[in-house]
Amino acid sequence: MSKAIVFDLDGTLVDSAPDLMDSHNFVMRKHGYEPKPLSDIRFLAGRGASNMVLRSLNEAKKAFDPKLHKQMTDDFIKHYTDNLSKNSKEIKGVTEFLKWGQSQNISFAVCTNKLEYLAKKLLKEINLIHFFDFVAGVDTFEYKKPDPRHLTQILEIMDIEKHNTIMVGDSETDAETAKSAKINFVLVANGYTEKDKDNIHHDYFINDFDEMKGVIDKMRFLS
Secondary structure (H helix, E strand, C coil): CCEEEEECCECCCEECHHHHHHHHHHHHHHCCCCCCCHHHHHHHCCCCHHHHHHHHHHHCCCCCCHHHHHHHHHHHHHHHHHHCCCCCEECCCHHHHHHHHHHCCEEEEEECCCCHHHHHHHHHHCCCHHHCCEEECCCCCCCCCCCCHHHHHHHHHHCCCHHHEEEEECCHHHHHHHHHHCCEEEEECCCCCCCCHHHCCCCEEECCHHHHHHHHHHHCCCC
16 A cells, blocks of 8 residues: 655755755845844745745835845845755755655655745755655645645645655644645644744654654554
């Protein structure tokens, strides 16, 4: 019986915040705004370039200019495309867990609100892409997280039943997606979110992927 684990990307498999913040601050400086420290905007790292730029523009308390927002978003994506793996690194225990999962015949996929080509480029550059059977980005389908179809469409393509699936993520967006899809959800600590774990729906919680095998045992996922 086929089993699958579907992962969020930013903040779940990869600590990508440093490179995202570098691109954010590059754009801020280019357009005459103050850069920000990583601690101030780390929680936005998994929400996409447009949202990151929009938050900073709103905080600048200037009249909103949609053309400027689009230009800054485009500049962000271009800079990030060329620099997305300079300081990004996998979350502790990821490679070891993925190797173990492959040995157990578990299929892996990614469900991210990052553009698909950027998600694949990042996974390739940090040497994780070969573990995944499918990568769905924000532009892969007509819908995105927290719409559950972003997740369930992946399972349809992979021909995996929902009850044989686990979703792993780091934020309320991932949690809402899994809950709406009626799929068990594992929350990863220290994610890109302003909420603490007690305020995010989850079935299980891990500090890092060294704990994931124990969770799978508790769930009797491979039974």
